[in-house]
Structure formats: C-alpha cells, structure tokens
Amino acid sequence: MKAIRTALLTGTFADLKGRGARSNRESRFSEAVHEIDPEYLEHAHQAAGRDENRTVRDFAQSTGIAPQAALGPAQSRARPGDEDTAWQAPELVPTIKTCVTQEQARTIISRNQSPDVPFDRSINPYRGCEHGCVYCYARPSHAYLGLSPGLDFETRLFAKSNAAELLDRELRKPGYQPAMLALGANTDPYQPIEQDLRITRSVLQTLAAFGHPVAITTKSALILRDLDLLQQMARQNLVRVLISIGSLDRKIARTMEPRASAPARRLEAIRQLAQAGVPAGVIVAPIIPALTDQDMEAVLEAAAKAGACRASYVVLRLPLEVRDLFVEWLRESAPLRAEHVMSLVRQMRGGRDYQPGFGTRMKGTGAYATLLRQRFELACRRLRIGQQHDALDCSRFRVPEPPEAQQRLF
Template sequence: MHTIHFHKGRGTGSNVGSRFDAFTREALAPEQQDWPGDDTDGGDEPARPKTVLVQRLARSIISRNQSPDIGFEQSINPYQGCEHGCVYCYARPTHSYLGLSPGLDFETQIFAKTNAAALLRAELAKPSYTPALIVLGANTDPYQPIERKLGLTRAVLEVLAECQVPVGIITKNALVTRDLDILGPMAAKGLVHVCISLTTLDPALARKLDPRASAPASRLQAMQTLAQAGIPVAVFASPMIPAINDTELEKILQAAALAGARYASYVLLRLPLEVRDLFVQWLEQHFPLRAAHVMHRVQEMRGGRDYDPHFATRMKGQGLFAELLARRFQIALKRYGLQKLPQAVDLSQFRPPQVNAAQSDLF
C-alpha cells in the first residue's frame, strides 16, 4: 500500500488511476515535487505539486444538458480541471476521459480552451442556434486562479453580453467582481445572475474543503459587491456533508442574506465514481475519528450505498437525515428572506453576432 502525501493547498494527495486506463498513478514523494510558479487566490503559501497549464483549441464550446434535475440546458466551461482542489468535486471523473487521474491530475493539470470566445461567437451565429440560459461554471470554476492571467471567461462574457444571451455564473472565487463592467449592464437588462458557492464560514475548514478557492470572508464580500452593483446573487450552500459542515447551513444562509444574496440553494454531498475513494482518503487524513460516522450517514441518505445516481434523489438524498436537512433549509429561506432561483429567463433580447470571413476560420 502506497503512502498518500497531502500537500498544503491541494485537496488530495492521491492520483487514483483513470477508469479508462490500465495503469495506476501515484503522487511523487514531497522531495521530488517542484514548487509552482503560480499564486494561490486565497493568499496561502505556494503548494506542491506544480500546476501545469495546457492551452488547447476546443472543437465545440456549448455543452447540452438533458438531466431533468438541472435547471439549465446549455453550459460553457472554458477550463477542464480545476485548481481550487475541492476533494468532493463531482467533475473530477471527467479527467478520466483525458486519460488522467481524477485525483491530483484534476487540480494540477488544467486545460484552457483558448478559442472559447471565437467558438461561441460562431455557435451563436448559426441559424440553427436556439437561445437558452447559458451557465458558466456548471462543471469547473470559470474564475479559478488561472483566469486572472488568461481572461477566457471574460472573453466569453463579452460575447454573451454583445448577443444579449442570459447567463448564470457559478463560482467560489471573488475574482468574479473583476467583471462588474460587463455584469452590471447585463443585470440592468435582466440577463445575469451570479451564484457564489459557500461551503463553510470557517476559514480553517475551508482550507481543507476548498484549498485554492477564495476564503469565506472574500466570497461574502464578493456577494456584497455584486449585490450593490445591482447584480442578482445566489448562495449555494453546497455540498452539505454530514458531521462536517451540515450544522452550518443556517449560518451560511444568514451570512449570505446579510451580504445581499437574494436566492439560495443546496446540494447534498455526491460521491460518483473515483470521487468516493478520494473523499474517504480525505476524511481519514483530516477527520480520522469521524470518518466512519460520516460515511455511515452518507449511506443512510443514499439508500445504503455511497452514491445514488438517480435523478429524483441524487441532489437531496433520502431518509430522515435528508428530510431534516430539507426542512431546515425551507425554514431558513423564510427566516432570512431568501428564495429559490427562478427558472424563467428572458430570451427575447437575443441577437446573433456579426461574423465576418476572417472570423470564420477558427483553426
């Protein structure tokens, strides 16, 4: 059995093998790692191993969703992989399709779709394009640290603003406030809302749960800044993890409401595919005395299993604990004057972009 090395600023110390690969990858021992040249967004010291950025040309940019329990049909992810390093991230298994590990590879090998804005412009210009709400951050965070340097998300927003496409943003990074000059005018037309994911108010726990995301106080400040600019803000108290952060649900919603959030949502911890083993390793590292209890509670909410993939129950769970959490959420909504995100969006303002011949050649 190999020793797992947890590095400061990283969510996992394991490089579990891709389910599409016959080989298992192991993290290098600490003395073999390189120090990264990038900065952490939350102000922590640099952490090993080094982040590797791969710039690539994507073939398509708008993903279509058919899941009935997700409230949008179209999404854009300018980045594959996410440096925030949240161990529970349900998107980790997508790195398996690249032949990489959902573990350390997911948070250290980041793929940037450098032609994202050009592809989007071409897609929106097609006569066959059907306008819909487009969500940024449905899979990986569009404002993860590398966005500060590359600006791919900002370029995508510029196209969406030009074409007056309604957009929802999901992020854990206060960097979203950089784009107030774009988001403000879109909000005035009812074309944007921003969802800030806030898992905990405890900075120490946040450094374990979301190692390279903005600190909780910074996320609350971002909510306030956005709200004061007239941008509708939602708080995602997600994921709720039994015996780890579930007791904070009401405090998170209250703090977000005081910061100016108008909407709220939550999702129960999900452990699909390789995420389950990574999360158990994380528990045993950070909460060894609680690990068995946490997993027992997870199984209570998932019909006796570690993960329930069914659309009807995968987001909120089932059983007494899940029902109690749902009831607490409803009570907190009323107490703090929050609402669920509205489903209807205004698609009437959409206008296709002008694409000239020089822009048509994307590759």
C-alpha cells in the same frame, strides 16, 4: 525535492501544499477503455455518436490531447500563499506545479437533458480545476483524458483558448434558439488560472454582444474583476450569479477547498455584486453530514446579510473515483469523525455511498435528507430568501454584425 520524488513513486502525498487530493488514484479507465457516462454534462456531447468501446488513445488523437501528457504550449504555475484563497502555504511541505495546456476545442456549448438542473446547455472554459476541492463531482471527467481524477485534476489543466471564437460561431448558426446558458457547470470558470488567461471574460463579452442570458456558478471572488460586464448585462436581465459556500469555517475550507477564495471573500463578492445590481445568490454546497451540515443556517444568514436574493443547496456527491479520494482525505483530516460522516452519507443514499439517479443525486433520500430539506426551507422563510430564480430575458438575443463586416464600413 526528496519528499516530492518519494511521493511521485508511491502516488500518495501525506501533506501537500495547496492541494485537495492526497494521491493520483487509478481511474476507471485503467485499461484505456472509454465508456459513455451521462453523469458529466461536459462530456455528454463528446461521447455522442462515438463507439462505446473507443479507447482513450483514439480520443486523444481526435482531440489533440495526449493521455498521461500535456501537449502543446504549456505553462507551469506554482501558486504561493494567496491572500484571496482559503489557504496560506506552509513552507516545509512539497509543492506540485500546475501545468496548463492550451486546447483548441472543436465545440464549446455542451447540451444535457437532466431534470436535476435548470438549464439544457453550458460552457466550461477549462478542463480540470485548480481550486482542488476534494469533493468535486467533476473529478472523474479527467479520466476521459487518460489522467487521474486525483492530483492530475487540479494540477494538469486544459484551457480552451478558442472558447469565445467557437461561441460566436455557434450562436450565429441559423435556427439557434437562445435559452439560459450555464457557465461553470463542471469546473469553476473563475479558478486561479482565469486571472491571467481571461477566457471566461472573453466568453462573457461574446454573450453580452449577442444579448444572450447566462447563469454563473463560482466559489471565487475573482468574479468581481468582471463587474463592469456583469452590471451591464444585469441591466438587461441577462445574468445571475450563484456563489457556492459550504462552510464559514476557514480551517475546513482551507483543507477541503485549498485554492478557492476564503468564505469571507465569497460573502464580500455577494455583497459587491448585489450593490452593483447584479442578482446574486448562494449555493450551500456541499452539505457534508457531521462535518459542515451544522453551518447551513449560518451560511444562509451571512449570505442574506450580504444581499443574496436566492438560495439552494446540494448534499455531498461521491460518484466513481471521488468516493475514494474523499474518504482518503476524510480519514486524514477528520479521523475521529470519518466513520460517522460516511455512515450518515449512506443513510442519505439508500445504504450506498452514492445514488447517481436523477431526482436523488442532488438532495439525497431518507430521514436525514428530509431533515436537511426542512432546515433549509425554514431558514429561507425566516430570512426571506427565495428558493426559485426569476427567469432571465431571452428576447434580447440578436446576432450582431460579424467583425469583418464592421471593418468594411470604415
């Protein structure tokens, strides 16, 4: 307890059980000013139509989410060493419990016009992510809530408990035109709290009832819990799954993605999905130069052997506060390689730590980025893994009878 109290006072944790970030760094909204940032799909629709200088406090009042506090019915969860995750918790380091706040969202489908992603709409059942991946590009979205993109992002979570109800309502709107919907564009839909809350499963049940296509991205083997639903939807060409694996090195995964499923469990998820007839692919992400880039071919080979039919990759992205959080972790976890890693990152980013522009943020630029692309394409050809996804079927979309109408029949 003394170690935890000291850490809370300083804001920095040298060694923290099962967490990716090492500190709660200040966000860019330290003066409580809300600025529109199109970088994050989750928040693009929330900012639309609002004053660019609106304060976080105003935002909190309108959404019912309090800055720097977890309001409403909350749950505290201490995650011990889980056999499904990459980390096994040591006994003598401080623990921070996860606090989950039930949020009554106002809308659930987020829209975007990004040319970098193959979808124009997405659903995120949760804000924040307990996986705690230190490199996560979505971390800065927590600043919109007046919370830190650091430890707060992975310990102070918000669950949209009315997600399925909102989705049903939005899909019933007159004139709604179906198109592939992405599940997990911002935070992982199968993060550990989903095991108990089952919000993602309720969303899938709603999509299945409407015959609506969905693409799921996750790094959790928990997705196998919903194999019954996924298999049913796959028979109608309504679903595909992408499993994210950046490295097969368990040690790297344990420190960089502390509460995500271990790489071997993710490969097993691909195998079981493929055997069940669910189209499963792999995203090699993030590729971190001089740290995980040497694993690219090994990840692709293992995924192909497991049954992956498609593959893609994304290089390390360090927007806004993520840069400082990642560098802090890097200097602690790989001090001898830290400067070399960041030097190569800048070579891929035009001399900067990050390029936020469309067309460059996912793959980077320059000679090193070109070499990664060539290696990826060569490996995919050798392993006969496709790089383009087959289209899902939108023609099966139907609006079912509302539950109350069905009840009247009886």
